[in-house]
Amino acid sequence: MSSKGPPRAAHPAPSGGGGSAAAKPQAWRSLSTYWPALALVTPALVVVGVFFVVPLLLSAIGAFRAADGGFTLAHFEKSLELYTRDLVFTLGIVALSTVLIALVATAIAGYLTLGESPRAVAVLRWLYRWPLFIPFVVTGQVMRTFLAKNGMLNHALIGTGLIEPISAQSMLDWRGIVIAFVWKQAPFVTLLVAGAMAALAREHIEAARNLGAPRWRVLVEIVLPQVRGTLLVGLVLSFVTMLSVLSVPLMINPNSPTMITVDVAYRINTFADYAVANALCLLSLLVAAFGAAFYLRHAVRRAESGA
């Protein structure tokens, strides 16, 4: 295993190399400097390439390929004809969930940063993380029971006198999906944002508090602008994740109108119709590209400044 090269200083043009190093072309010299590192990275890149990038390209090709191998837009026409409502439904649910996640995460992280009761902060810090550790499938099952007509939510509302028993209703529709998404993803964004807030310099916050600014104004006008990047990254990651979760919509709201992921599974399991499934996937990729553009722009900036 001598290919696990030494950290540094072993490869850049050894001094006893006969003085030919300077004569070699620049590109060749940098390649010989870097080859151990490149060799170490290559297997991982190959795995991502073969098992992620290639299938993604296949999806793009499959969406445009006719039965005879030629180019066609028929799959998109069929997708839009059958599933336009579901595309709008999907976008609406994911967008609404993202907005709610932003609000919840900002509120919790803000209280964790600015809260004045150490005990309340400690309790909140312990409480909010739990859904983070819970898989999406389990979240689906948990919400399926909690939000049902006979679920604990309705019993709690009836028990506290907030609703009459007669008006108890199942929330297992678009509301259930949104609730499940916010419940599961808000802690993740909160974790990121609270971490960023904790790293801020305290002087500005203290100064504003000393001048008598209420805490919500400190949060909105001083703290939030400084952690906007982290909040955005968390939201975009959540946005993309929610777009490709299959289990939650399948378990909470499998009937039309439903999310695109359910339609994709249905096209494949019922008709083995990979063409329309791929077209639907591509359409939801288009939605995600909008969000990912934000994320990648920020990530590039971070990777460059950190390198």
Added chain:
Amino acid sequence: MTARLGPGILRALLLALFAFVIFGPLLNLVLWAFAERWYFPSKLPLQYGFTFWERVFAPRGNAIASLGTSVWIALLTVAFSLAVAIPAGYALGRLRLPWRGAILLAFLLPQAVPNLPVYVNIAQVFYQIGLAGTITGVVLVHASHGLVLAVWIASAAFASVDGSLEEAARNIGASAWTCFRTITLPLAAPGLMASAIFVFLESLDEFTGTYFVGVPDVTTLPLLMFNASMGGNYQIASITALLLLVPSIGFMLVVERFLKADVLAMVGR
């Protein structure tokens, strides 16, 4: 804003409400796991018992077999991911590498793009080459996704190792390999352990990829839970869900011990 309303009481009320939002759904799940009979107007189960637990844990029950399959797949995924991610993380964290930012970004791709098209098409390709419905196929799918976390955390773990210790070892004549084995690797071990835990959990909890690639022969615990739930058997589904929660919550409680702040600070650098 709470100044005139008895801030202590209002705060306690809000925290109690929040606790209900977090734990209410989980409590509902626990109730279902022990409910023998439970239907609409009654607030709580009419009868509690362990009948369904006996069924789940029966020697010929599916749950034990699925648990075994899940753990085996997760272990293989960790082994495969780390075998590839440790060299890559070392190169990204310690060596000089051209296009370093671009390579780190490439490993982000599976997080930044919806995975559904990938799973659908991998399933189709695997079906043609006979990998669909096999453990190998599922492990490959899980590993290509788990790799992302593994590479990023491994890279951060190696970057946080103090370079002067390695130089000292090299100066007194240790070979590059000896230096890596006795200095770098042990110092990075907690971070690598953390990445192994994350990959293990991600594989254990993975649903969509297994749903498309694993059918019909590979039934992991999440798939078993899903099938029970869709079949209307809430007790079996809830018990299986609880089984799935144990490793997730257990590991997450210990993961902070492995993932130190100095490593976290290097993630994404």
